[in-house]
Amino acid sequence: MPRQVDHEARRRHIAAAVWRLAASGGLEDATIRRVAAEAGVPARQLQYYFGTREDLLLGALELLNRDGEAEARERVAALGQEPEPRDVLRSVLLEFLPLDESRRQRHLVHMAYFVRFMTEDALRDRIRDAPPELEDLIAMLLPEGRRDEADFLLAGTTGLQGQMLLGQLRAERAIELIDRQLDRLFAPVD
Amino acid sequence: MPRQVDHEARRRHIAAAVWRLAASGGLEDATIRRVAAEAGVPARQLQYYFGTREDLLLGALELLNRDGEAEARERVAALGQEPEPRDVLRSVLLEFLPLDESRRQRHLVHMAYFVRFMTEDALRDRIRDAPPELEDLIAMLLPEGRRDEADFLLAGTTGLQGQMLLGQLRAERAIELIDRQLDRLFAPVD
DNA sequence: TAAGATTTGGTGCAACCGTACCAATATAGG
């Protein structure tokens, strides 16, 4: 057997270049040649490790999501052994806001893929799984499991995400708005 | 003077082709040649009426927004002479949901422009004006003018928009969620 | 060491891109 290479690492290195380009100029900027230049590798290497451009964009998205979930899980775990439901919920929601460069880039890239999410079947399936379980989780963390409030809370958070990405909303204000909603939802019942 | 042509009509006809392509495949599908074919006019005509491709995309967005505002104003006006604040607010919020093909396409196209909104200065300015006044309006329509609730209500609505566009949420459910929030916000104070 | 599969490098091609350019055409005023 010949020389072995860490495929995962190479793919991640290339994917990171895709993310940077897609975040700054949309998917149309993520051409094979441009990505190769951004990653500092010959264009041929992208062919070898991903195949077609379509496969490259799909693979880059897959890695992005994997990284994002890992990061999110880490931050929730950092809350300690037996965290309050409210703190867990707050942490989950804040994961959707671009509060650091990592999250900002991730959400930006997601926006770049958005139109394709709706028209291309391969991508459609890839996101139709996650959301329901996420809304279940939020509903469970809420007192009395109020489903309507859980759904709107998540919708509101993603809405704030969009406003932040557009530079229309500062982080402090977004967090404040979420905390006010949490205040209300976790208020003692009269 | 030679033959005169209704410029506005021609531009709108071409812009509609841009919308259709951008809604189905993103901005990268809206090439000059493709738009021309979609509109059924020679490519040269796009040059004449819009200039460069950048100008075309900008102009198409401008017309889209103009149409959208007109449609929205119409629907609010249809509420009658002295509508209840709650009905006005509900109507404004529902304008953000893709409840018919017109709105669906409009929001879809906006998503296609999203990444550019953030990176290109020419587009940045074009949207930084509207939002504050919209949030003011919502806050005014709310009892006691609760600014925090107004802001989160708008964010939640745009969040629901995204979920609907992705096919994760049905229209009835989205409207129900909004109505539940309105129930709460317009509930008589104890 | 020999072998053979894995990994690279570079290049070529057909298709498409945006747009500049030049003629031809059509029509409203004189």
Added chain:
DNA sequence: CCTATATTGGTACGGTTGCACCAAATCTTA
């Protein structure tokens, strides 16, 4: 009718795109 000008048509060009293809290089195992 005639002419000036708004409008259209078609094309050509330099550049980029995705990808297929062929050789060379590299390293592990037998």
